[in-house]
Amino acid sequence: MTALAARLGSPRQALLAVAAPILGILAWHVATSGPGYHLIPPPWDVAVQWWDLAFGGIWDDLYSATLGTHALASVMRVYGGFALAALVALPMGMLIGRIPVVRDLLDPSLQILRPIPVTAWLPLAMIVFGIGPRSAFFLVFLGAFYPILLNTIFGVRSVEGRLFEAAAMLGVSRQAVFWKVVLPASLPSIFTGLRLGLGFAWVVIVVGEMTGVQTGLGAIIMEARQLSRTEIVISGMVTIGVLGFLSDRAVQLLGRRLLRWSPQHG
Amino acid sequence: MGETMLAPTPAPGPAAETMLPILDIRHVGKRFAFGGETITALSDASLRIERGEFICLIGPSGCGKSTLLRMVAGFETASEGQLLMWGKPVAGPGPDRGMVFQDYGLFPWLTVSQNIAFGPIARGRPKSEAAATARRFVEMVGLTRFADAYPHQLSGGMKQRVAIARVLANDAEVVLMDEPFGALDAMTRERLQEELLEIWAKARLSIIFVTHAIEEAILLADRVVVMSPGPGRIIADERIALPRPRDPTGVEFNALRRHLSGLLGSLH
Numbered sequence: 001m002t003a004l005a006a007r008l009g010s011p012r013q014a015l016l017a018v019a020a021p022i023l024g025i026l027a028w029h030v031a032t033s034g035p036g037y038h039l040i041p042p043p044w045d046v047a048v049q050w051w052d053l054a055f056g057g058i059w060d061d062l063y064s065a066t067l068g069t070h071a072l073a074s075v076m077r078v079y080g081g082f083a084l085a086a087l088v089a090l091p092m093g094m095l096i097g098r099i100p101v102v103r104d105l106l107d108p109s110l111q112i113l114r115p116i117p118v119t120a121w122l123p124l125a126m127i128v129f130g131i132g133p134r135s136a137f138f139l140v141f142l143g144a145f146y147p148i149l150l151n152t153i154f155g156v157r158s159v160e161g162r163l164f165e166a167a168a169m170l171g172v173s174r175q176a177v178f179w180k181v182v183l184p185a186s187l188p189s190i191f192t193g194l195r196l197g198l199g200f201a202w203v204v205i206v207v208g209e210m211t212g213v214q215t216g217l218g219a220i221i222m223e224a225r226q227l228s229r230t231e232i233v234i235s236g237m238v239t240i241g242v243l244g245f246l247s248d249r250a251v252q253l254l255g256r257r258l259l260r261w262s263p264q265h266g
Numbered sequence: 267m268g269e270t271m272l273a274p275t276p277a278p279g280p281a282a283e284t285m286l287p288i289l290d291i292r293h294v295g296k297r298f299a300f301g302g303e304t305i306t307a308l309s310d311a312s313l314r315i316e317r318g319e320f321i322c323l324i325g326p327s328g329c330g331k332s333t334l335l336r337m338v339a340g341f342e343t344a345s346e347g348q349l350l351m352w353g354k355p356v357a358g359p360g361p362d363r364g365m366v367f368q369d370y371g372l373f374p375w376l377t378v379s380q381n382i383a384f385g386p387i388a389r390g391r392p393k394s395e396a397a398a399t400a401r402r403f404v405e406m407v408g409l410t411r412f413a414d415a416y417p418h419q420l421s422g423g424m425k426q427r428v429a430i431a432r433v434l435a436n437d438a439e440v441v442l443m444d445e446p447f448g449a450l451d452a453m454t455r456e457r458l459q460e461e462l463l464e465i466w467a468k469a470r471l472s473i474i475f476v477t478h479a480i481e482e483a484i485l486l487a488d489r490v491v492v493m494s495p496g497p498g499r500i501i502a503d504e505r506i507a508l509p510r511p512r513d514p515t516g517v518e519f520n521a522l523r524r525h526l527s528g529l530l531g532s533l534h
Binding site: 262 | 339340341358359361363364365369371372373374375376377384388417418432433
């Protein structure tokens with residue numbers, strides 16, 4: 001109970017956490033309500049639109065009650081691209097971190113590829129993977145890949161030398177050192193990489209879904225923009241924010257469980 | 267510490283144990299290449315250590331005492347000479363020579379018990395046996411209440427108790443200690459010195475203990491080996507015949523202290 005309370009923070013903290021969004025919405029309301037034409041719809045219109053998008057029953061147009069489908073499509077792409085990125089980046093990072101030949105072979109190329117923003121890959125992705133979900137998937141993968149890779153390399157390389165000596169004098173064989181020492185010691189960094197990677201996957205989802213897919217939160221945002229349905233644009237943005245926040249929270253909880261031993265995470 | 271229970275002492279070495287010292291360090295030297303220069307960290311060090319002896323290596327920094335210890339541990343190889351354990355050359359680190367580091371070197375992701383069970387498990391002992399061993403040694407060092415705590419939750423003295431327990435749980439015959447109490451406060455340090463002597467006496471351990479504190483060396487050791495820098499070498503090997511527990515305020519103790527201070531002081 002006390003642990004849960006500590007996790008949620010004090011009432012004061014909770015109050016402060018909601019104070020900023022409420023003030024923001026108030027300012028938004030004041031700026032967009034009243035006489036005259038506003039390009040940006042007021043918060044209440046967005047709330048109504050969001051409700052219709054989620055559950056229908058208000059406008060009953062093409063978008064009513066479709067939020068679930070779009071959100072699910074985006075979630076699948078985010079987690080799919082993220083999972084694939086983890087699958088490639090984790091072993092690759094461990095090899096680069098542990099084996100000098102692999103490092104010399106791959107590290108310079110990766111350093112050149114890394115600064116290229118995901119958006120710059122968009123045209124090429126569409127040529128290679130075609131218009132559709134595969135390009136979106138690739139871009140999400142790319143967004144999640146580098147944070148996972150770099151943090152894994154860092155984690156594996158920064159294991160304290162003393163721990164290798166301790167393991168050796170306790171009888172750990174050279175082959176077992178990786179599983180017994182390197183992997184557990186680098187878990188906090190790897191975990192940070194995974195968390196950042198998942199965050200980036202959410203960040204690039206809209207770009208990824210600009211590749212002409214039919215469903216997805218990014219897809220409806222782009223489509224609604226062309227139709228000047230700005231309420232839908234904002235509803236999509238809010239949904240991405242909330243889903244990204246929830247998924248980060250879930251990962252953080254998992255981290256606290258797995259890394260109870262680490263003073264930074266426990 | 268209370269009643270201590272220890273693993274049965276390992277079977278005595280070869281039949282010729284009576285003749286063979288547990289450690290025989292013969293004319294050992296160590297040179298490092300350092301920026302194109304060769305630095306002699308240790309030169310022509312010889313030392314015979316019998317089973318059950320408590321040796322303190324003492325000397326100013328740069329005298330090669332840690333280098334010598336790390337060579338016995340197998341972390342460094344000798345540039346010349348031979349290091350023999352039970353007559354066989356030391357080849358790399360091994361569980362028969364347990365090291366206690368000044369900075370503990372505990373595995374932060376393992377609890378106290380898991381840290382102590384780590385060695386037995388790494389050497390292929392069944393989990394249940396390793397757990398029983400860990401329980402015994404956790405109790406021996408008085409950390410039963412903290413068996414499930416992680417290292418970052420422990421004080422320095424407690425961490426060093428875990429570090430000692432984990433080499434004993436792993437059947438170390440020789441315990442190598444590199445200024446193990448150097449980072450602890452004076453009271454904790456005194457307590458641990460007493461506890462170490464108790465464990466040493468019961469487990470027939472051989473201990474090489476590196477320190478730069480003269481008093482600590484006289485308090486603990488059967489023999490104090492004095493080393494000098496530039497290049498590192500052994501300059502004296504003094505037997506401390508005082509009965510234990512030793513009284514640091516006693517007359518003989520003070521005479522020894524003066525004698526060793528003189529030896530160390532003449533180095534500058």
